[in-house]
Amino acid sequence: MTRFRHHEHHRTHHVGWLRAAVLGANDGIVSTASLVLGVAAAHQSQSSILIAGVAGLIAGAMSMATGEYVSVYSQADTETADLERERRELATNQFAEQSELKAIYESRGLDSALAAKVAAQLMAHDALGAHARDELGISDSMRARPLQAAAASAASFAAGAIVPLIVAVVIPSERLIAAVALTSLVLLAILGALAAHAGGASKAKGATRVAVWSALAMALTMGAGTLFGAAG
Template sequence: MTQPTHHEAHGGALGSRLNWLRAAVLGANDGIVSTAGLVVGVAGATQERPALLTAGLAGLLAGSLSMAAGEYVSVSTQRDSEKAALATEKRELKEAPEAELDELTGLLQERGLSREVAREAAQQLTERDALKAHARVELGIDPDALADPWHAAWASFAAFTVGALLPLLAIVLPPAHWRVPVTVVSVLAALVLTGWASARLGAAAPGRAVLRNVVGGAVAMAVTYAVGTLLGVAGA
């Protein structure tokens, strides 16, 4: 007989972990597409390795720092909103505890409990930790696991950087005549992987996600390469 596992992730913990994984995959995907478009565009104008390396590194740093800053601001705003909501709830619990108990009872009833069971559960939850009970049931917030803006910023920075390194290395390492083909093949293969991963993490069918990812990346590289080639010819 199989024994139950005591370390499985359930509920909010699993959902939070999947959200972080999905964000990491999407961050890496952004790094792949934006950096690939940049270096392939430059490759259309010149095959000089220093120019390609400079452009790629500039795109990697600009993109990763931009992603980190944007994520920091976004998550900081979310955290401030969560703290404000918790402060309001704490004040309401102090000023009108009975009304808050009735509200919690009603919320539990909406989740399928009978009036009697909901009342008993609300009373027990309130006695244990009223603020935590209302935060989780009413606000959908876990007071013990508020969003960390620095964590989000570093995660976005790392994910974008990892994704951007692929097209950067693919464009500077091979011989000149192989640079664009190697980059295109490598990027499209990586986009298949990130498209599949994002779809699976989102419990969606991977086929359409992969197709959208690959087509979007291919179009981005084709356009930037064409522009780079035109500019290279014009400047010759």
């Protein structure tokens, strides 16, 4: 007899990593494009624009990686401390911990007898794993991984930041501002729509929201570059 397996695909299975990747790429595009536009608006040479853009890419990627590493490492430290405390409690008072697990299952809808049976079986199989998952909300797939998070943040930022730099290299200086702004806004709108689609929201609203705020950031940076360029 063939056993039928039913696989369900939910948006929440991938929205977390996709959201992080899109946010990183968004930051890379917005910050680097704004920097390029600001320096260009100050009437600097194309080489100066590229130097500023490359410096912004490196600084931004490292800043993203450092911030993500520190944040996720703090989460990992908290998880480790919670697991160690749970391990001590299991060693000193296993009956109370099993009762605690039983109460959790009852709160989720199981009757008392079934909750007690499930708690006893899971405690016998992997007591710490059961408490980590059902009491603390920690699972292997959701464990904090600082280095992985830092690398992903830096990579997504750099992937976004490289786009306005490529445009700045291949487009002549007299058309650079318009080309960087237009290319960046189109890509940002696409990323906004992608993130909205992954979360089940309106793609048009997601694209518009990202494009409007990004355009504002670029305009303000260009304004600052124009003022400083005129003052110089």
